[in-house]
Amino acid sequence: MTITFITGANKGLGRETARRLVEAGHTVLLGARDQEAGTAAAEALGARFVRIDVTDEESVRAAAADVEAHEGALDVLINNAGIHGPFGDPSTLTGAQVLAVLDVNVAGAVRVSTAFLPLLKRSADPVIINVSSAMGDLGATHDPARPESGAITPVYSASKAALTMLTAIYAKALPGIRINAADPGYTATDLNGHSGHQTVTEGTDAVVALATEGPGHRSGRFVARDEEIIW
Template identity: 55%
Template sequence: MTTTLITGANKGLGFETARRLIAAGHTVYLGSRDAERGRQAADRLGARLLLIDVTDDASVAAAVKTVEAEGGLDVLVNNAGIEGRTGGNGVVGAAEVTADDMRTLFETNVFGAVRVTHAFLPLLRRSAAPVVVNVSSGLASMARVTDPGTPAYAYPGVAYPASKAALNMVTVQYAKALPGFRVNAVEPGFTATDLNGRTGTQSVEQGAEIIVRMAQLSPDGPTGGYFDAQGPLPW
């Protein structure tokens, strides 16, 4: 039996990923920082609720103790993330972005993923086939963001792409340091979720496809890569 933790899983891509992995036979910890919304989501899916705020050391430490007491962990999906949209679904551009704007997004999107991964490493090391999936974005691709021929080129925000580009680097360095793991970053695509004010052009079912696929990697699967549903992406 494969045991999987998905952070930020009470809605959106995390919820759909949990649903699909449960259907595939995984025991899933549905990570949520909100107890009531998390409970409702876990009950709907038949998942195990795990209260976890990725920005809080004590919360993450308590979550590790819970999972360890209940048997361990094989797969970690670092899905919790924020975009920092303002009123009217706008994003903060280069001329307006502040250090505080950057810090807020990095706290969840980068430091949160590192905090959770670091804390769960001892449990993942005990797995016969440990997997880490970091939910990134196509906006993390320097190749895409600098190519006028891509939709990413027109995105004006600074903090979100920067945070996901940093997460990509974190992914690569973890993969090199942990050769027995499969550690990859994934781009779900422009999916309609609360993160982007539901402006996305594809469904959560479509967006979750690559997350689910990479969460089920075998020990001979790729590691240190950056993928969408069609295959490897340019950094």
């Protein structure tokens, strides 16, 4: 049975991904900072809750130790945890605001990947999926036909561009692991005040596809619901 760990999974895209992968037969480890919310979500979905704060090295190491003690290995790691940060006119943006977003969206994925790599290397088909966004894609943000072109999200967009590039470099550096990024698309979640035109189920299509595709597929891709993005 495939063992899958998802960060930021007590609500939104992470929770729906967990629900769908439990339904697909995965053993899902639902990671979240909030003990109460995470436990409730895991119990409702048939997953196992593992507390993790992706900004805290000790918490991340403790989560990896928990998985090692209970499952002993990991097949799929989904770096889903993310925050939006300031949006609109960047004239008053501060370095502290930028660092806070990067700490979750980029450094968080690095911390978790590093901590869980030893467990992934015990899998016959190890997979890392970074939940990125076309908000960090130059083509999408310059295309007036795309919703990304009208959004002013300086830090979030920069963080997702960084996460997608990290994915590409990790894929080259770690050829034994299939490492890809997913673009959920404009999905109705807390991050955008539920203004997205896609349902949360539609928004998890790319992530679920990458988590269930099996061996033999390429690493280093940036995948949306219905296409591979070349950026």
